[in-house]
Amino acid sequence: QGYSSVYGTLPDADIANAKFVVMAGSNRAEAFITPDTIDLAKKHKEQTFVYLDPRATKSAALADKWFPIKPGTDMAVVLAMINVIISEELYDKEFVNKYTHGFDQLKEHVKENTPEWAEKESEIPANEIRWMARKFAENAPASVWYPGRRSSFTANDVYYRRACAILNAIVGAWDRKGGLIPKSGISLKSHEFIFPLYDRVKNRIDGGKVNFAADILPEYIKSNKGMPKDEVAYLSEADGSWVLFRDAILKQKPYPVKGMFVYKQNPVESVPNRSKTLEMLKSMEFICTIDIQMSDTAWYSDVVLPESTYLERWDPAHSLGGVAPVVIFRKPVIDPLFDTKSMKDITVDLTERFLKKEEFWVDAWEEDKAYMRDYVKTFKGVPMSHIIEHQLSDYPGAYKMLMEKGCFYKTDKIPYGKTLKEGARLKTKTGKIELASVRYPEAGLHALPVYQKPSQAPQGKYRFVVGRHAQFTQANTQNVPYLLEAYGHYTNMLWIHPKSALKQGLNDGDYAIVKSSVGEQKVKVHVTEYTRPDTVFYLHGFGRLSKWLTNVYKVGASDAEILEDYAETISGNALLHETFVEIKKA
Structure with missing residues (x-):
């Protein structure tokens, strides 16, 4: 949300071509093997790599400099770097004038955020913060404050991410080689089904106005005027909010929830306050979990449907967005060892069984059942290879490349500069990079990232x-x-x-x-x-x-x-x- 409020999209980092990289709490050396991880392993000796983390991790071991930053103070460092870059006129004036909105507001906003102030907050020496700021500007546009792949750490995380995005923008490190790159992907063809919409379906329980939203905020941040108290302002449809979702179920607001299907999730182990998650599960009349192992959530479920592991199943083609987007897929190495099925077969079999339960269709039209029969007919017994071929049918030769190389790509060249062309507009209200957000104030949020001192450890904790x-x-x-x-x-x-x-x-x-x-x-x-x-x-x-x-x-x-x-x-x-x-x- 923080980055997309500035650029209109969550960007990727061109790590392979960056000359100066800062990572804060994103431990890529010990994370999933992604292009970022591979590029960091290959290139870190050719670039200046700075790592901020209260712990010394494997990423810290790779870094030229590691700063054991005080948790929750990352934004102070970023604001101080912006202060140095603006006050010393190290920013890209031409880029800022042409492509950004709100620079004068930003300039005034960070006047007091000096490196000396940030040192008191973060415990990173002021001279090191100045060094980072000057090097960041000197190496631009091939400089990156890494966007990260993680949940939020502290309550001001969205504003912190906005500050990081702004830092990249003012030195012109956007949509250029070695900087932040707009996320791109390869669109895949889908099987079009007009699934029936039912009158009795209610809105999602973690969306819209909820009178207990303030309860999920830490006490010290509740007085912050830029933090909503009655809703999650920009809830992602794809992700949702497990904490708010769970509280809504326990409070039975806005309505009771009696059953749940769980797939690719393990809330008992992944959501904070396990005791409360178990309380939520106990309040359910029925829980079905689909998993490759007996996870903690599966253990507390009424029914567990065992999915085949990734080594035993085909998975459909998946567009992996990034600096250089590719399409990937999974192909089994062995046949399933036990009585397990792929998710495709599980959903088709479930649909077929629901079709036989007349009581399930009491409030439905006959055409609704026809849609579902069509779904079963299309997918039942159809090899996944045929579905993948259909997904790639808009690209001649793509299926053959995918089967031979394990991935499909349209080009191995990174398309820099698309958003910087004459007439191009970003998905922001102004169509520009919004250093000062236009839509945030409309939702009662701060237009610019406002630092709030994190909560301090009580005595003995x-x-x-x-x-x-x-x-x-x-x-x-x-x-x-x-x-x-x-x-x-x-x-x-x-x-x-x-x-x-x-x-x-x-x-x-x-x-x-x-x-x-x-x-x-x-x-x-x-x-x-x-x-x-x-x-x-x-x-x-x-x-x-x-x-x-x-x-x-x-x-x-x-x-x-x-x-x-x-x-x-x-x-x-x-x-x-x-x-x-x-x-x-x-």
Whole structure:
């Protein structure tokens, strides 16, 4: 939301051609293997790479400079860099005049945001912030403050992302080689079905006006006039807001929800405040989960439909957007080992069974059933290869390339400058890069990113942060014995600074109780200087509740159990760095 409010789209970073790269909390060296990850691994020695994170990660090890920033203060650093670039006239004047809106407002807005001010907030030295600002401008347009692929950390995250987008814009690092590039993709042909619309279908429960939206905000941010209190202002239709969704179900507002299908989600382990998620599940009359393993959510479901793993199934063609968009697909390596099916076959079989249940169609027209019969007829027994061929039918030779190379692309050249051509308009209200947003004030939000000091740790408590590890990029693989062996510990451990460990009477290898306002967990202690003294961390995906996850069932600690369930009300994202914990020797 932050980047799209400036550019009208969420951009990608041209890491392969960038000369100066800043990443803040985006641990690409230990994340999914994407083009960004590969480009960073290949190019980091040829570029200046700066990494900001309260922990020293594998990405920090690759960086030319690592700054253990105070959590929640990233925006202060960005605003100070903007201040330096404007005050020293390092910005691209021609680009700003021609392609942006609101520069004079921005110039006035950041006057007080000096590097010295930012140093007090972030604990990054003012001279280093000036160095970053000057180098960012010097290397532009081949400079990138990386957009990131993560949820929100603190309540001002949308405004922080706006500041990052603005920083790139004022040095002309937009739609040019080495900068931020508008997201692009390859459109695929679909099977067109006119699915019936039912009169009794209600609006989504996490959208629109809700009188309890303010409840999901941390206390310190509730006075911020630029934070909605009665709705999520720009809720993504595709993503939604799990925190608000769950609260709406528990409050039965705006209506009761009695059943749920869950696919490609594991809310018991992925949503903060696990106890409240379990309460939501217990309030349901029926839950069906489709998964490749007995996840925690599957464990609490009434019915589990086992999906074939990615090594056992075909998946349809997928347009992978990016700097150089491609189409990819999945093809099985082996036949399914057990009684599992692909999602295509599961949905077709379910539709066919629903067609046989007359009571299901009491409020429907006969033509509604005809639509569904047509759906079953089109897909039942049809090989996925035929569906993929149809998806690519607008591009002669595409199917053949996809089968031979494993991917299809229209060109291997990056199409720089499309949005900078005469007459081109961005998807913003002004058609330009909006340094000062036009639509945000209309929704009661700040036109420019306003910094708010993050909440401070109460006496004797530590801020809990989340993060990745190279072996486990999310919560689906911790039960895999080979990855556990590669990880080397077979459990997660609490990262705590030596000074903090001494204060709590903890030694390396001890066990500690980590307690927040919503839950507590017992975890092994790892004393390390690779984290800040005011910050603690342990790896996601351990301490599981599903007995079928035999290697991690009640082994280690779950972060979902202790994370407090805050979210911000602009995008609806959960806030993963707003939890403070007590730590005591077990």
